[in-house]
Amino acid sequence: MSPRDLFGAAMRGLGANKLRSLLTVLGVSIGVGAVIVLVAVGNGSGKAVQDRLEAMGTNLLTVSTTGGGGGFMRGQAGPSAQQYALTMDDAQALADKQLAPDVASVAPVMTSTGTATNGDTSYTVNQVIGTTPEYLPATNTPIESGQTFTQQDVDTSQRVVLLGQTAATELFGRPGSAVGQTIKLGSVDFAVLGVLASKDSTGFSDPNAAVVVPISTLRATQAGYGALNQIVVQAAGKDRVDVAQAEVTQLLTARHEVPADQTSPFRITNSAQILQTSQDTAATFTALLATVAAISLIVGGIGVTNIMLVTVTERTREIGIRKALGARRQAILGQFLIEATLLSLIGGAVGVGAALIVSRFELAGVQPVLVPSSIALAFGVSAAVGLFFGSMPAHRAAGLRPIDALRHE
Amino acid sequence: MAGDVLIDIRDVTKTYGIGETAVHALRGVSLQVQAGEYVAVMGSSGSGKSTLMNILGCLDVPSRGEYWLDGTNVARLTEDQQALVRGRKIGFIFQSFNLIPRTTAIANVELPLTYAHLRRAERRQRARRALELVGLADREDHRPNQLSGGQQQRVAIARALATGPRILLADEPTGNLDRHSTDEVLGMFDELNSDGRTVVVITHETEVARRARRLIQVSDGRIVADEVTR
Numbered sequence: 001m002s003p004r005d006l007f008g009a010a011m012r013g014l015g016a017n018k019l020r021s022l023l024t025v026l027g028v029s030i031g032v033g034a035v036i037v038l039v040a041v042g043n044g045s046g047k048a049v050q051d052r053l054e055a056m057g058t059n060l061l062t063v064s065t066t067g068g069g070g071g072f073m074r075g076q077a078g079p080s081a082q083q084y085a086l087t088m089d090d091a092q093a094l095a096d097k098q099l100a101p102d103v104a105s106v107a108p109v110m111t112s113t114g115t116a117t118n119g120d121t122s123y124t125v126n127q128v129i130g131t132t133p134e135y136l137p138a139t140n141t142p143i144e145s146g147q148t149f150t151q152q153d154v155d156t157s158q159r160v161v162l163l164g165q166t167a168a169t170e171l172f173g174r175p176g177s178a179v180g181q182t183i184k185l186g187s188v189d190f191a192v193l194g195v196l197a198s199k200d201s202t203g204f205s206d207p208n209a210a211v212v213v214p215i216s217t218l219r220a221t222q223a224g225y226g227a228l229n230q231i232v233v234q235a236a237g238k239d240r241v242d243v244a245q246a247e248v249t250q251l252l253t254a255r256h257e258v259p260a261d262q263t264s265p266f267r268i269t270n271s272a273q274i275l276q277t278s279q280d281t282a283a284t285f286t287a288l289l290a291t292v293a294a295i296s297l298i299v300g301g302i303g304v305t306n307i308m309l310v311t312v313t314e315r316t317r318e319i320g321i322r323k324a325l326g327a328r329r330q331a332i333l334g335q336f337l338i339e340a341t342l343l344s345l346i347g348g349a350v351g352v353g354a355a356l357i358v359s360r361f362e363l364a365g366v367q368p369v370l371v372p373s374s375i376a377l378a379f380g381v382s383a384a385v386g387l388f389f390g391s392m393p394a395h396r397a398a399g400l401r402p403i404d405a406l407r408h409e
Numbered sequence: 410m411a412g413d414v415l416i417d418i419r420d421v422t423k424t425y426g427i428g429e430t431a432v433h434a435l436r437g438v439s440l441q442v443q444a445g446e447y448v449a450v451m452g453s454s455g456s457g458k459s460t461l462m463n464i465l466g467c468l469d470v471p472s473r474g475e476y477w478l479d480g481t482n483v484a485r486l487t488e489d490q491q492a493l494v495r496g497r498k499i500g501f502i503f504q505s506f507n508l509i510p511r512t513t514a515i516a517n518v519e520l521p522l523t524y525a526h527l528r529r530a531e532r533r534q535r536a537r538r539a540l541e542l543v544g545l546a547d548r549e550d551h552r553p554n555q556l557s558g559g560q561q562q563r564v565a566i567a568r569a570l571a572t573g574p575r576i577l578l579a580d581e582p583t584g585n586l587d588r589h590s591t592d593e594v595l596g597m598f599d600e601l602n603s604d605g606r607t608v609v610v611i612t613h614e615t616e617v618a619r620r621a622r623r624l625i626q627v628s629d630g631r632i633v634a635d636e637v638t639r
Contacts, residue, residue: 326495
C-alpha cells in the first residue's frame with residue numbers, strides 16, 4: 001500500500017467523524033500554542049530586563065566605599081572613615097595600565113544636588129554628576145546633540161554642563177535648543193555643551209534628570225574637595241570583568257592598607273553579575289512556563305490516544321475486512337499511525353498559527369519574543385506525540401486477528 | 410487447470426479453549442477440492458462449517474493437521490504470509506457484504522488490489538472491469554448506503570474477483586438477500602464456475618446447495634456426506 005493510499009485512507013477515517021477530529025485537533029493545538037506563546041513570554045521578559053541592564057553598560061564596575069564597618073567594631077571610627085575614602089589618586093592608580101591591565105577606563109564620580117535656572121525657569125537637579133569624559137562611554141550614555149566636554153575642560157575647570165533629557169526639557173522646552181545656551185547652577189554660570197540621549201531607568205534615580213559637569217568644576221564651585229562618591233570602572237571586555245574586579249579590589253586594598261582580617265570596605269557592583277542573575281531568573285521563569293505548557297501538550301496527546309482507541313474499537317470490523325482482503329500488519333499499523341499523526345500535525349500547525357498571532361500582542365505587560373527553536377520543537381513534538389500516543393491504538397488494531405475482527409458487531 | 414488439487418485438508422482438528430471447557434469445532438476433517446469445482450458445504454449451526462470456512466479462507470489456523478492450499482502448507486505461514494495468501498488466492502464473499510462504509514463502490518473493489526501493491530491506473534482499470542462483470546459499472550461512485558442489498562453483494566463479488574483469485578469463498582452469500590437478488594447472485598456463481606473458477610459456498614439453505622456440483626455435509630465437526638450432485 002503506497003503512502004498516498006495510506007494517506008487517503010487516513011483522511012477518510014478522520015473525515016468520518018469531523019467534530020471528534022476537530023476537538024482532538026483543538027486539544028493538540030492548545031498544547032502547541034501554549035508552549036510557543038509561554039516560551040515567547042518568558043523570553044520577552046528576559047529580553048526586557050537584559051535590554052535595561054545593557055543600557056547601563058555591561059562592562060561596568062561601580063566602586064564605592066562602605067566607610068570601613070570593621071573599624072567601628074574596634075572603636076576606631078575616626079581614622080577608618082578617612083582611611084578608606086576614595087580619592088582622585090585612587091582613580092588615577094586604577095587607570096594605570098601596569099597596575100590594572102584589564103581596566104579600560106576609569107571615571108571618578110562626585111555628586112551633589114543643586115538648582116538649575118534659565119532666566120525665570122528653575123529646576124531642581126537632584127543629581128549633579130561631576131566626572132571626567134570617560135564617564136559617558138563607560139555608562140553607555142551617548143550625547144544626543146552638541147558635544148561632550150574634554151579632558152582639557154576638566155584640567156582647566158571649565159564651567160560647562162551636559163544636560164539630561166528631562167533637565168533640558170524642563171529648562172528649555174525643547175532639548176535641542178539648549179545647546180549653546182547658558183544656565184545657572186546655583187549662582188554660577190555654566191555653558192550648555194550638549195544634551196544626553198534619553199535612557200531607560202535602571203534603578204532608583206532617573207538618569208534623564210541628571211546633569212553632568214567636569215569633576216574639577218564641581219569641586220571648585222559646589223561640592224568642595226571631599227571624598228569621591230564612587231569610581232566608575234570599565235573593564236576591557238565582557239569576559240574580563242571578573243579579572244578587572246579582582247585587580248580593582250587588590251589595588252584599593254593595598255593603597256588603603258586594609259588589614260587582611262578585615263572585610264573589604266569597598267563595595268564593587270558588577271553589572272555583568274546583575275545581568276547574569278537576572279538572566280538566570282528569566283531562564284527559570286521561562287522553564288517554568290514551558291513546563292506548564294508541555295503538560296498541556298501531553299494532555300492533548302492523551303486526547304489523541306483516547307480518540308484513536310475509540311476509533312479502533314469502532315472500526316474493528318473494517319479492520320477485519322481489510323485483513324481478509326490481504327492487508328498486512330504494516331498496512332493497518334500505517335493507516336492508524338498516519339491518522340493519529342495527521343490529527344496532531346494539523347493540531348500543531350493550527351497551534352503554531354495561533355501562537356504567531358497571539359504573540360504579536362503584549363501579554364501580562366510583556367511583549368513576547370518568539371523563539372524560533374520553540375516553534376520547531378513544538379511542531380516536532382506534536383508530530384512525535386501523534387506517533388507516540390497513536391502507536392498503542394494502532395498496534396492494537398494491527399494485532400487484531402482477522403477472524404475476531406470480522407465477528408465484531 | 411481442472412484436475413489440479415487446489416485445497417487439500419488432511420485430518421484437521423480445531424479446538425477452542427482448553428481443559429473441560431474446550432470446544433471441539435472440527436474433529437478430524439480431510440477434504441480435497443480440485444480446481445474448477447463448485448462445492449457447497451452444508452450443515453446446521455454449530456456443525457463446524459463456519460470454522461471450516463475460516464480455516465479454508467486462512468482467517469484461522471487449524472489446531473492440528475495440515476492445510477495445503479495450491480501447493481503451500483498454510484498452517485506453517487506467518488501472519489503476514491497468510492495475509493498475502495488471502496489477498497492473492499482467495500476472494501471472500503460474506504453474508505453481511507462487509508463493504509467498507511463511506512467508501513465508494515469502486516474504492517471498495519480497489520482495496521484488495523491496493524494491498525496487492527498494484528499501480529493506481531491498473532487498479533482502477535481492473536476494478537472497473539470487475540464492476541462491469543457484475544453489472545454495476547454505472548454505480549461505481551455510489552457508497553454502500555446508497556446501494557440495495559443485492560447491489561452491495563454484487564460489489565462484494567466484484568471485489569472478490571478483482572484480484573483474480575483461485576478460489577471464491579462464499580459464507581452464506583444469500584443469507585441477507587431477497588428472492589430476486591438471491592437468484593442473481595447464484596446465477597453469477599454458476600457463470601463464474603462455468604468459466605472455470607473454483608467456488609466454495611458455505612450455506613444452510615438446500616436451495617443454494619442444490620446449485621453446486623458437489624455437496625459436502627458437515628455435522629458435529631465431521632464430514633458426514635460428500636457426493637457429486639450433478
